[in-house]
Amino acid sequence: MKGILENINIESVAAAVSKNRVSVYDRCKHLITEKKAKRMAKLTGFSKFSIASPEICTSDFCFAAAKKILSETDGKIGALIFVSETPDYPTPATAFILQDRLGLPTDILTFDVNLGCSAFPYGIYLSALVAQNTGRKVLFCCGDTSGRKTFPGSTAGLAL
Numbered sequence: 390m391k392g393i394l395e396n397i398n399i400e401s402v403a404a405a406v407s408k409n410r411v412s413v414y415d416r417c418k419h420l421i422t423e424k425k426a427k428r429m430a431k432l433t434g435f436s437k438f439s440i441a442s443p444e445i446c447t448s449d450f451c452f453a454a455a456k457k458i459l460s461e462t463d464g465k466i467g468a469l470i471f472v473s474e475t476p477d478y479p480t481p482a483t484a485f486i487l488q489d490r491l492g493l494p495t496d497i498l499t500f501d502v503n504l505g506c507s508a509f510p511y512g513i514y515l516s517a518l519v520a521q522n523t524g525r526k527v528l529f530c531c532g533d534t535s536g537r538k539t540f541p542g543s544t545a546g547l548a549l
Contacts, residue, residue, distance in 0.1 A: 394517040400526070401461055405453035406439035413438065441534045446477040448487050451530035455491055458528065467525020468498035472512035474505050475533045487530060498523075 414426035416438050421429070430436045441450070451471065459466075469491075471484035478486075482501040493499075498519060502508045509531060516527040 392514070394514075394521055397517045397520055401458045403454040403457040405450040405457075407441045407445065407450075409440045409442060410437040411440050412436060416440075445534065447473050447475050447532045447534050448477050448483050448490070448530075450534075451487060451532045452490055454532075455487065455528055455530055459491065462526070465526055466493055466497060466528045467523045468516070468519045468527045469493060470500060470502060470512055470516050470519070470527060470529050472502045472504075472508045472529070472531040473533050474503060474508065475535055476501055476503055484530075491528075493528075497525075 412426075413430045413436060414423050417426050417429075448471070469484050469488050471482070471487055473483065476483040482499070484499045484501050488495070488497070488499045502512045502515065504511060512529055512531060516529045519525075520527045
């Protein structure tokens, strides 16, 4: 997919992660040695993971970040696109839940993009297309608690 979108920019960025931190070694000790964990931490720049508690959903992190963005902008949102491979529920779409929680109008375009890693560039592209075609701002929410799936038996997930 290749396209040129002009006069589109990112106005604001916010992030939210869990305050609960676990070292790379403690999180991966059943998979790799301590030496490899230290090497991985050095090469990636990550020495600790932010771990979401079991009662926290992906939308909780997106909600916190979106509230910050909405407080810093004029709030004229024309669409909400939620990107995740770990939506809160299979149905309804998590975007609708966020739309309601954020108090956004019900007449805006709202949908999920549930893919793996490729969801991020698809979501960015879709956001730009929507913004360009509607002339309105798009709230692009992207998040995961994927550690719940990648670490079998774990009750906590990574907050990305």
